[in-house]
Amino acid sequence: MSATLTSAYMWIKALHVISVIFWMAGMAYLPRLFVYHAEAKVGSEKSETFKIMERRLLRGIINPAMIASFLFGGLMLWLNPALLSEHWLHAKLFLVVVMTAAHGFFARWRKDFEADRNRHSSRFYRIVNEVPPTLVVVIVILVIVRPF
Template sequence: MLDFLAGYYVWIKALHIISVIFWMAGMAYLPRLFVYHAEAAPGSDKSETFKIMERRLLRGIVNPAMIATFLFGILMLVLNPGLLSDGWMHVKLALILVMSALHGFFSRWRKEFERDGNQRDARFYRIVNEGPPLLVIFIVLLAVAKPF
């Protein structure tokens, strides 16, 4: 089975990259929605619209893209286990765990907004909005440059 899949490694890699793009697009946009949602009065039409947008973005794009990213990434590591001996890969995987934790926080915060229980201001979400782009810069640099 692995021999069969090995012939499709570049396709698996392409699907991994596509999944990462969708995951990161959603991870960049979701906290931006939180910024606007935090500025909306709870229970207002605007707040209710943001609830729908956040839920659809998370459940329809961000969660499936993260799952696909992990699926294709793990498959690439199974097909090329030598990557796990590289130091850059260890750092990259650690940063992916940080990104995944951030994803978990975003999911929890979305639920708080859903219950009209948000306690954070728009400034907090503006700052958090910088996290995914910074992480993805380092992750991509590690994957492309393989510095160590």
């Protein structure tokens, strides 16, 4: 890579890491809001406040951060296509697909809460709350350690 391209690549990589941090922070917080929302009485002021918080978190932080993560990650692969032959990257990308599926479930559950149709207990959301951090731990190990 030329010096200019390398410099651009490092900026793109930094922006990718920043956007992933925001995405994961939101993904860790949203199910925690669901825990408390599931315990709130439907129609209560508390429930209505959670609806606003969940919508703003998803639309204002989580969705844009996910899009930015994909954009900057895709740019990195476009600038360095040799990475596509790395097995650790295949595993990472698979886990990113799993994280994206979790994101989709969270968005659907948010809509269920919005319509007062939540079908899950606070215990369910406490368990689901562990999914994003667990995925992040494995993804970071794959990226830093590159075990295969």
